[in-house]
Amino acid sequence: MIQVDELRFxxxxxxxxxxxxxxxxxxxxxxxxxxxxxxxxxSTTQRILTGVLDGWKGSVSVDGRPLAxxxxxxxxxxxxxxxxxxxxxxxxxxxNLAFFxxxxxxxxxxxxxxxxxxxxxxxxxxxxxxxxKGMRMRLNLARAFLNRPSLLFLDEPTSGxxxxxxxxxxxxxxxxxxxxxxxxxxxxxxATATExxxxxxxxxxxxxxxxxxxxxxxxxxxxxxxxxxxxxxxGALAVEEFGLxxxxxxxxxxxxxxxGHIETIHTTEATLEDVFLSVTGRQLT
Numbered sequence: 001m002i003q004v005d006e007l008r009f010x011x012x013x014x015x016x017x018x019x020x021x022x023x024x025x026x027x028x029x030x031x032x033x034x035x036x037x038x039x040x041x042x043s044t045t046q047r048i049l050t051g052v053l054d055g056w057k058g059s060v061s062v063d064g065r066p067l068a069x070x071x072x073x074x075x076x077x078x079x080x081x082x083x084x085x086x087x088x089x090x091x092x093x094x095x096n097l098a099f100f101x102x103x104x105x106x107x108x109x110x111x112x113x114x115x116x117x118x119x120x121x122x123x124x125x126x127x128x129x130x131x132x133k134g135m136r137m138r139l140n141l142a143r144a145f146l147n148r149p150s151l152l153f154l155d156e157p158t159s160g161x162x163x164x165x166x167x168x169x170x171x172x173x174x175x176x177x178x179x180x181x182x183x184x185x186x187x188x189x190x191a192t193a194t195e196x197x198x199x200x201x202x203x204x205x206x207x208x209x210x211x212x213x214x215x216x217x218x219x220x221x222x223x224x225x226x227x228x229x230x231x232x233x234x235g236a237l238a239v240e241e242f243g244l245x246x247x248x249x250x251x252x253x254x255x256x257x258x259x260g261h262i263e264t265i266h267t268t269e270a271t272l273e274d275v276f277l278s279v280t281g282r283q284l285t
Contacts, residue, residue, distance in 0.1 A: 001151065001182035002026040002049065007058035009044060018044050020206040021058070028150075031173060031183040033197035035190065035276065040203040042186035043083075046153050049184065050080055062151070076106060079149030083156035085136035089129030093120050093139050096128055097146060104147045114142040117175075119168045134165035141169060145176070152176055152183040158192045170196050190272035194218075202276055210279040214272055221278045222270035229264035230256050237263070 007022040019041050026032040034042045047053040049060065051067065051074065060067040062074065087096050097111035115121045118138035123131070128139060137160070144152060157173065158166040173196050177183050187193055193200050194214045201211040210217065224244040232238050242253050244267070256262055270278070 001028045001063060002184070003059070003061045004049075005059040007045070007048070007056060007060060009041075009048060009053065009056040012055075018206050019048075019056070022203075022206075022208055024201055024208065024211060026182045026184055028182050029177055029180045030198040031177045031185060031196050033193040033200040034184065034186045034203055035188065035193055035200050035272070036203035037188055041206040042203055043155055045203075046155055046184065046186055050078060050153050051075060076104065076147065077149055078151045078153065079144035079147060080153045081141045081144040081155065081157060083159055085133070085140040087128045087131075087136055087139055087143075090127060092125045092127055093131075094124040096139060097143060100143050101146050106147065108146045109148060111142075111146075114145055115139075117145070117168075117172060118142045119165075134161045137161055138165060138168055141172060145172075149176075150181055152181050154183065154185045156187050156189075157185060158187070158189055166192070190276065194272050200272065202279060204280045210275070217275045218270045218272065221275045223268045225268045227264075227266045227268060228253065228256055228262055229266075230259075231261045231263065241268070 003025045005023045007019055008017050009019040010017045022045065024032070034045060036042055044053065048056050049067070051070070062070060067074075088099065091099065093115055094111050097114060101108040101111065112121060112124055115124050118141055120135060120138055120142070123135070128136060131139065137157075141154070141157065144154070152173075154173065157169050161169065170192065173183055173185065177198070185193070185197065197214060199211070199213055200217070202209040212220075225241050226244060226247060227239055227241050229237060229239050240252070240256070242250050247253055
């Protein structure tokens, strides 16, 4: 769906590139996560891919056609949700979606259906000005789905949301990919990326520091060991670590299993945040 090669960009009046030779691709029916701290260049990349920013260098194509040649037809097939919700506060949720629906030339989805998908059907006729941030974020997300987009660009979609609202968003993102859309997600939330992304790229200071599936990256940067939590004879909790290779023949591990005192067993798989630190040498914050 989207192919990016050697993408570079510099804001007017500055001496350094914000994006430095980025190359990646996003397939149909997949969620691609652009991960990194604030100021890394995530939102700048998104603005380029959505046609908001000009003056970039390199190659960007969508379905084999150069982005620079795409016009209104391209904008009609994308959906965008920014980090900060921008809704009309004096309109109801239903009126907000009806208004934006009228701006599209083609067929759009029923506003009430979309409000149901994001858990806002029961407040469809309530003014958006009375909504919490999480509710406004979900309304913003619903708007991005109005035109049944084949490409979705979501900027920090779970930022500041409570667990319930974040779950609505994650489920909707996965549902969009299952329906065949290509989804581009920018975030610094590694837990969200682990859950929803098929592939992730680490962006640091405008450069790609690593790319791959969350699972492959976590396995590659984790340790092949198992931590076993068990109770000692005096009732104290103890934790011991064993290598995965030959675990079934490890005498001490077998003793713990036979003793029946094991309470927990965990692999020492790395998190995406661990991977980010490993490949960049810097904390996510």
